[in-house]
Amino acid sequence: MEYIEWKSAYELGFEQIDLQHKNLVALLNQLYDYIQKGTTIPKDNIQDILSNLVNYTVYHFDTEEDLLEQSGYADLKAHKVQHESFKQSITNYITIYELNDFDPTEIAEFLKQWLLNHIAKEDMKYVPLLKSKGVI
Numbered sequence: 001m002e003y004i005e006w007k008s009a010y011e012l013g014f015e016q017i018d019l020q021h022k023n024l025v026a027l028l029n030q031l032y033d034y035i036q037k038g039t040t041i042p043k044d045n046i047q048d049i050l051s052n053l054v055n056y057t058v059y060h061f062d063t064e065e066d067l068l069e070q071s072g073y074a075d076l077k078a079h080k081v082q083h084e085s086f087k088q089s090i091t092n093y094i095t096i097y098e099l100n101d102f103d104p105t106e107i108a109e110f111l112k113q114w115l116l117n118h119i120a121k122e123d124m125k126y127v128p129l130l131k132s133k134g135v136i
Contacts, residue, residue: 003032004112010119012127013136017067020060021119027053028111035104046104050094053111058087064123071133073126082122086114 004025011018031049034041061083068076093107130136 002029003108004028004116010116012119012123012130014067014127014130017060017064017123020056020063021115021123023056024053024060024115027056028108028115031104031111032108035108047094047098050090050097050104050107054087054090054094057090061087067130067135068126071126071129071135073129075125079122079126082118086118089114 006022006025010021010025012021027049031046031053034046034049065076065080065083068079073079090107090111093110097104097107127136
């Protein structure tokens with residue numbers, strides 16, 4: 001069973017962003033799969049997937065912010081603040097994990113809750129604008 005099951009309710013209707021969200025979910029599912037294997041997975045593997053998650057998240061945020069800027073999204077500044085806060089939080093989690101062998105289950109749960117909440121609440125806010133601009 002997957003940690004996060006992708007649902008059509010998470011889809012914004014913009015293929016590029018939806019695909020990136022699906023990829024983030026797949027990375028989270030991979031992280032959770034590693035965590036479930038416990039000590040059979042080296043700590044370096046978990047650090048690698050966390051690093052991949054951070055890098056892909058930054059890529060996704062850049063894509064999304066560029067799209068919103070081009071579309072004239074009025075709440076772009078607040079949206080960027082949320083992205084920056086998330087990047088800082090995940091960077092802090094990774095640092096703590098690297099230094100103290102922090103339980104990665106807490107990191108996975110934070111990522112899951114943040115991502116699904118962000119898609120369902122914050123990202124859905126810009127869908128009407130993208131529809132009105134003919135982007136989706």
